[in-house]
Amino acid sequence: MKYSALSLLRAGLGGHKDWPRAWRDPEPKSHYDVILIGGGGHGLTTAFYLAAAHGVKNVAVLERSWIGGGNTGRNTTIVRSNYRLPQLHALMELSLKRWEGMSDEINYNVMFSQRGALFLGHSDSDMLQLAQKGDAMRADGIDAELMTRDQVARLIPLLDVSAGARYPVQGGLIQRRGGTARHDAVAWGYARAADRLGVDIIQNCEVTGMDITSGRITGVQTTRGAIGADRVGIAVAGNSGRVAAMADLKLPIESHLLQAFVSEPVKPMIDTVIMTQSLHCYISQSDKGEIVLGGDPDAYPTYSQRGAPHIIEKAAAEALALVPALSRLRMLRSWAGTTDMSFDGSPFIDATPVEGLYFNGGWCYGGFKATPGSGWLFAHLLARGESHPVAAPFRLDRFETGHTMDEPGVGPMPQNR
């Protein structure tokens, strides 16, 4: 069924009782051309583009719980391409362009809202860095505008720009094409679109082992039996190390934890995504009206998906100092996700030393924005066996060869980024 105003009207007249299920619930086949491990945004977009762009339709996505229940459904949904390094610009801008056409492409409203992504500057050096970043972006063909303090104050009237503010605002850098999206809709929309092209979305199916004979993968072991495959793609975010270990691989990744939290829903009060150059606090308002807040990562290896309260306290204190009007809000929920922290902050989209086994991961705490681009590039690699030029720098062996892409320049310890 194609979703449209007409289908909505028709279903509405029937009391919304007759919506067909959005994707099938198939039994696993004995063999697929391509298996994707992990039903997050990256696995699902990869499956969709394998079918839609490369005609590879005998594909399964194996998800150990429910699709989108990992970081895809836990993130603060900020989408932007305001980086500094040309390799990351190419990757994130390819992705942002796909966001701009996404709802039409998959016939599913992902509520992508280009409300602008603003970085605040709090000092002369912040402003210098923002100006440099804006120049680097424009040089790579990406929109960026440096803003004065007065322009920022007009854009976000509730921001404390007074002289006595705890974090004085000197100005900012805005990417107007940045914004937010509905994260669940991205998982559901791509699952439905992939399913319609013949992809099997198989939930409650955990991969527990890999079948490898003379250096080549032939399939995977799962909680629902053995499944054969010509090629296998890993896209499991925080579980990258555990899944790679099934093929005896060690990765340049540590699994850490990032928290986020939301307030009770209120009337529209902030219509831009607020981030800052000096603090690690970001603020936006969801379409439901909740204020969505995030802060520092917890900064040590953990799979617990359970963060420490002092991290929330710090992020809340920063948010209150920036937007004092938030002080009256009650917080509803906080949660955490296991992030796949790479050692230069940049991701991997690459073949592994095991023939037929490919890896996508290391997105740290910033891979939601990359979801459609990552899928586009990973599908290219899986279908053709060679990297798309945009994905080519994101190699697994780049630490051995010295081709790291360390944007903040903080070195190999993930807790420092």
Added chain:
Amino acid sequence: MMLIPCPHCGPRAHAEFTFDRPVEAITRPDDTADALVRNLFSRDNPRGHSRELWRHTYGCRAWIALTRDTATHAITDVQAWGAKA
């Protein structure tokens, strides 16, 4: 929130400590280039027991080694670390 038993100060709040690296990632000045790359840039990244170097940064500032479960956060062993340990 973890309660970390510093061998010098006793149990203290997690917020006083900073994680440095798993013990497998410790490098030495006389390491070969291969060993450096391996130690710095590849990880077991276990779900379960992990032996790690932490620092009581906002306390006695000493380095300590923890054996910690990365899924439950249970700390099963802690030791002083370094030349004078």
